[in-house]
Amino acid sequence: xxxxxxxxxxxxxxxxxxxxxxxxxxxxxxxxxxxxxxxxxxxxxxxxxxxxxxxxxxxxxxxxxxxxxxxxxxxxxxxxxxxxxxxxxxxxxxxxxxxxxxxxxxxxxxxxxxxxxxxxxxxxxxxxxxxxxxxxxxxxxxxxxxxxxxxxxxxxxxxxxxxxxxxxxxxxxxxxxxxxxxxxxxxxxxxxxxxxxxxxxxxxxxxxxxxxxxxxxxxxxxxxxxxxxxxxxxxxxxxxxxxxxxxxxxxxxxxxxxxxxxxxxxxxxxxxxxxxxxx
Numbered sequence: 126x127x128x129x130x131x132x133x134x135x136x137x138x139x140x141x142x143x144x145x146x147x148x149x150x151x152x153x154x155x156x157x158x159x160x161x162x163x164x165x166x167x168x169x170x171x172x173x174x175x176x177x178x179x180x181x182x183x184x185x186x187x188x189x190x191x192x193x194x195x196x197x198x199x200x201x202x203x204x205x206x207x208x209x210x211x212x213x214x215x216x217x218x219x220x221x222x223x224x225x226x227x228x229x230x231x232x233x234x235x236x237x238x239x240x241x242x243x244x245x246x247x248x249x250x251x252x253x254x255x256x257x258x259x260x261x262x263x264x265x266x267x268x269x270x271x272x273x274x275x276x277x278x279x280x281x282x283x284x285x286x287x288x289x290x291x292x293x294x295x296x297x298x299x300x301x302x303x304x305x306x307x308x309x310x311x312x313x314x315x316x317x318x319x320x321x322x323x324x325x326x327x328x329x330x331x332x333x334x335x336x337x338x339x340x341x342x343x344x345x346x347x348x349x350x351x352x353x354x355x356x357x358x359x360x361x362x363x364x365x366x367x368x369x370x371x372x373x374x375x376x377x378x379x380x381x382x383x384x385x386x387x388x389x390x391x392x393x394x395x396x397x398x399x400x401x402x403x404x
Contacts, residue, residue, distance in 0.1 A: 162189035164243055165255040165399055168360045170212040171220070171237050176373030180211040190216070192251045193238065197223060200246075232296070232310035232363045239362045257399065259311060259361055268294035271311045274358050277398050278314070281332040289329070290317040292353055295363075303349045305383070307368045312361025316354040318342070329354055331391040337398035339375035341390050347382060355381070360397045 163186070170183035170190050182190065187210035194216055197203035203219040217236035224234040224242050233239065238246075243253050260272020268291050270278070282289050293301060293315040297308040307313050316333075318326045326342050333340035333356045340356040357368050357375075364372065371381035376395060380386045396404070 160192055160251040161254045162192050162243065162247060162251050163255040164238060164240065164253055164257055165360065165397065167193060167212065167238050167243070168257060168362060169397070171217055172360065172364075172369050172372040173376045174212040174373075175214045175217055176370060176377055177211075177213075180209060180213065182210045183212070186210075186212070189251075193220070193243075193246065196246045196250055231298075232365065235310060235362075235364065235366060235369070237362045237364060237369065255399070257360055257362055259363055262296060262311075268314075269296045270294050270314060271361070271363065273361060273398060274312055274314065277333075277336045277338065277358055280336045280401075281329075281338075284332045284335070285328060290319070291315065292317050305367055306365050307355075307357070307371060308365070310361075310365035310368060311363030312358035313364070313368050314356050315343075316356060318352050318354060326352075326354070327391055331393060334390065334393045335396070335401065337396055337401050339372050339381060341381055341388075357381070358398065359395075360399070 166186040170186035191210045194208040221236035295311045338356040
């Protein structure tokens with residue numbers, strides 16, 4: 126674990142290094158005439174579908190996923206038999222190949238459709254709507270997150286009326302062997318629960334879930350770590366593959382651990398940050 130810092134301080138963090146998957150093309154996500162792909166729904170499907178026990182499409186996403194899969198097929202990256210509206214592991218792998226063909230690497234070639242790559246794939250085929258903006262990376266005291274995660278943490282803190290202390294941030298490849306790679310990309314933080322009673326710990330997890338995190342209270346019986354809250358920003362397009370799997374499992378009612386046990390956290394309506402802001 127890294128040294129703890131107050132999450133509230135992230136609001137004044139220094140900005141640096143905009144993500145490669147961000148671009149400067151103007152647009153608000155308003156649909157144009159002709160076919161369109163909702164980035165929000167497509168990214169959601171790319172997290173959930175690989176964790177399903179069957180090939181059921183994510184509700185609302187099938188049409189957009191089909192457009193993406195057809196484009197990948199026509200580029201020779203996806204066999205026609207996988208063009209089915211289900212954004213499973215084969216489609217994720219094909220999309221990652223497309224990202225690498227554009228020169229993206231690391232978290233920018235993780236198989237989740239980012240704004241820049243999705244627009245490139247859709248050129249002449251479909252418009253991209255419902256954009257997800259993860260923002261630039263920010264840092265404070267050695268803990269790194271992106272702008273979207275910072276804003277989510279700030280909203281959870283306001284709802285709780287208390288500071289949240291981060292034990293670990295994002296973009297930390299290999300920094301914590303116990304995390305199994307979940308912190309390698311963006312959107313993932315560990316939060317200290319030192320000094321909190323059981324009820325307060327549950328309130329923290331609930332507040333994080335309500336603003337769009339897949340969040341769980343972790344304890345030493347589950348792994349080589351102290352008590353803490355592990356939180357993954359749903360639909361952060363910089364998520365590591367391991368973090369993507371945790372989000373998919375969260376949607377499917379599981380605990381985000383390798384054993385894929387039942388979710389042991391407080392029940393809330395599962396929403397992304399973008400959905401939370403609209404409600």
